[in-house]
Amino acid sequence: MLNKKTVDDLQVKGKRVLVRCDFNVPLQDGAITDENRITAALPTIKKLIADGGKVILCSHMGKPKGEAKPELSLAPVAKRLSELLEKEVVFAKDDNVVGENAKAAVAAMKDGDVVLLENTRYRKEETKNEENYSKELASLADVFVNDAFGTSHRAHCSTVGVTEFVSESAVGYLMEKEIEFLGNAVNNPERPFVAILGGSKVSDKINVINNLLEKVDTLIIGGGMAYTFAVAKGGKVGNSLLEEDKVPYAMEMMKKAEEKGVKFLTPVDTVITKEFKNDTEFKTVPTGEIPDEWGGLDIGEETRKLFADAIMGAKTVVWNGPMGVFEFENFAKGTKAVAEAMAQIDATTIIGGGDSAAAVNQLGYGDKMTHISTGGGASLEFLEGKELPGVVAVDDK
Numbered sequence: 001m002l003n004k005k006t007v008d009d010l011q012v013k014g015k016r017v018l019v020r021c022d023f024n025v026p027l028q029d030g031a032i033t034d035e036n037r038i039t040a041a042l043p044t045i046k047k048l049i050a051d052g053g054k055v056i057l058c059s060h061m062g063k064p065k066g067e068a069k070p071e072l073s074l075a076p077v078a079k080r081l082s083e084l085l086e087k088e089v090v091f092a093k094d095d096n097v098v099g100e101n102a103k104a105a106v107a108a109m110k111d112g113d114v115v116l117l118e119n120t121r122y123r124k125e126e127t128k129n130e131e132n133y134s135k136e137l138a139s140l141a142d143v144f145v146n147d148a149f150g151t152s153h154r155a156h157c158s159t160v161g162v163t164e165f166v167s168e169s170a171v172g173y174l175m176e177k178e179i180e181f182l183g184n185a186v187n188n189p190e191r192p193f194v195a196i197l198g199g200s201k202v203s204d205k206i207n208v209i210n211n212l213l214e215k216v217d218t219l220i221i222g223g224g225m226a227y228t229f230a231v232a233k234g235g236k237v238g239n240s241l242l243e244e245d246k247v248p249y250a251m252e253m254m255k256k257a258e259e260k261g262v263k264f265l266t267p268v269d270t271v272i273t274k275e276f277k278n279d280t281e282f283k284t285v286p287t288g289e290i291p292d293e294w295g296g297l298d299i300g301e302e303t304r305k306l307f308a309d310a311i312m313g314a315k316t317v318v319w320n321g322p323m324g325v326f327e328f329e330n331f332a333k334g335t336k337a338v339a340e341a342m343a344q345i346d347a348t349t350i351i352g353g354g355d356s357a358a359a360v361n362q363l364g365y366g367d368k369m370t371h372i373s374t375g376g377g378a379s380l381e382f383l384e385g386k387e388l389p390g391v392v393a394v395d396d397k
C-alpha cells in the first residue's frame with residue numbers, strides 16, 4: 001500500500017494548492033493531437049475545485065531548455081482544460097513562469113478558481129532542481145500535490161524541490177492509480193505473470209530485464225533488442241540492430257532465466273528488408289539466419305503465434321516497447337498481434353506508456369486494457385524496481 005499522503009488526506013478549503021500535472025501532450029501546429037494526459041489529470045483537479053481550493057496547475061511541455069519558446073507554451077492546454085472542466089482556466093502567461101503575471105493571477109483567485117502557469121521548463125533551474133526556483137514556485141502556494149506520474153522519475157524543482165518549501169504535500173489520484181496498478185502487477189501478480197519487452201535498445205532495458213526475471217513466469221523479448229539475444233544464441237543477424245557489447249549480458253540473462261525457471265521467449269522468425277523503409281521488398285526468415293545486407297524490422301508469423309499463445313495463458317501481463325518498426329504499416333504486424341492478444345484475455349493487462357500505449361490506442365484497444373500508464377520512462381523505472389523521486393519527496397501518511 002502507498003504510504004504517502006493523498007489528496008483525500010488534505011483540507012484545502014481556502015488554501016492555494018499547487019498541482020504538478022503532466023500536460024506534456026503532443027502538439028501539431030498548435031493543436032493537441034492526443035489529450036489522454038489532460039483527461040487523466042481531471043479527477044484530482046475536480047476534487048480540489050469541489051473542496052474549495054485555489055487550484056494552481058503547473059507542468060512542463062517538451063524541452064525548451066530554459067528558454068521561453070512560444071511553440072512550447074501551455075496556452076493550448078489551458079484552452080482545452082477550460083472546455084473539459086466547463087470552467088474558466090486562467091492562463092498565467094509569463095516567460096518567468098513565477099513572474100508578475102503569475103503572481104497577479106494567483107492573488108486574484110477565489111476559492112474553486114483554476115490558474116495554469118506557463119511551461120515550468122521555460123526556466124533553466126527547473127531540470128537542475130535549483131533551490132531559488134523551487135522557493136519561487138512554493139511561494140505561490142500553501143500546499144503541493146504531485147499528480148505528474150510521467151515526470152516522477154525526475155528530481156526537478158516542480159516535482160521534488162518545491163516539496164521542501166510548502167507546509168504540506170500529497171500525491172494526486174492519477175499518481176495513486178499508476179502506482180497501485182504497476183505496483184500490484186509487479187509485486188503481487190496473479191499468475192501466470194508474463195512481461196513483454198520490445199523497442200530498440202537492450203541497454204535501455206538492462207535493469208528492467210534483470211528485475212523482471214525475479215518476478216515473472218515468462219519474459220518475452222521482441223523488437224530491435226531481440227537481435228542482441230539472437231547473437232548471444234549463436235545466430236547471424238545481418239545488419240539488424242545489434243549492441244555487440246551487450247551480448248555477454250544477454251547470455252547472462254538467459255542463464256539467469258534458466259536458473260530461475262522463467263520461460264524466456266525470443267523471436268523464432270523475423271521479417272527482413274534491405275532498406276529501412278515501408279515500401280521495400282521483404283521476406284521472413286528464421287531469426288538466427290539473417291543474410292548479410294538484410295536486417296530485421298518485425299517479428300515473423302510463427303513468432304506472433306508463439307507470443308500470442310504465451311499471452312493467452314496469462315493472468316497478468318505487462319508490456320513495454322513495440323515488437324518491430326510499427327511506424328511502418330508493413331512492419332506493424334508483430335506489435336498489433338501483441339496488442340490483440342492482450343485485448344482478448346481475461347487478465348490484468350498493463351501497458352507501460354510510450355510507443356506501446358500509442359500503438360494500443362491507435363488500434364482502438366485502449367478500453368480493453370486494465371491500465372495504460374501515462375509515463376513511459378517513469379513506468380520503466382518502476383519496472384526496474386527503482387523508487388521514483390517525485391513520489392519519495394511527498395509527505396508520508
Ligand code: AMP
Pocket residue numbers: 198199200201204222223224225241296297298321322323324325326327354355
Ligand atoms: P524505444 O524507444 O527503445 O522504446 O524503441 C521504440 C522504437 O524501436 C520504435 O521507434 C521502433 O520503430 C523501434 N524498433 C522496434 N523494432 C525495431 C527493429 N527491429 N529495428 C529497428 N528499430 C526497431
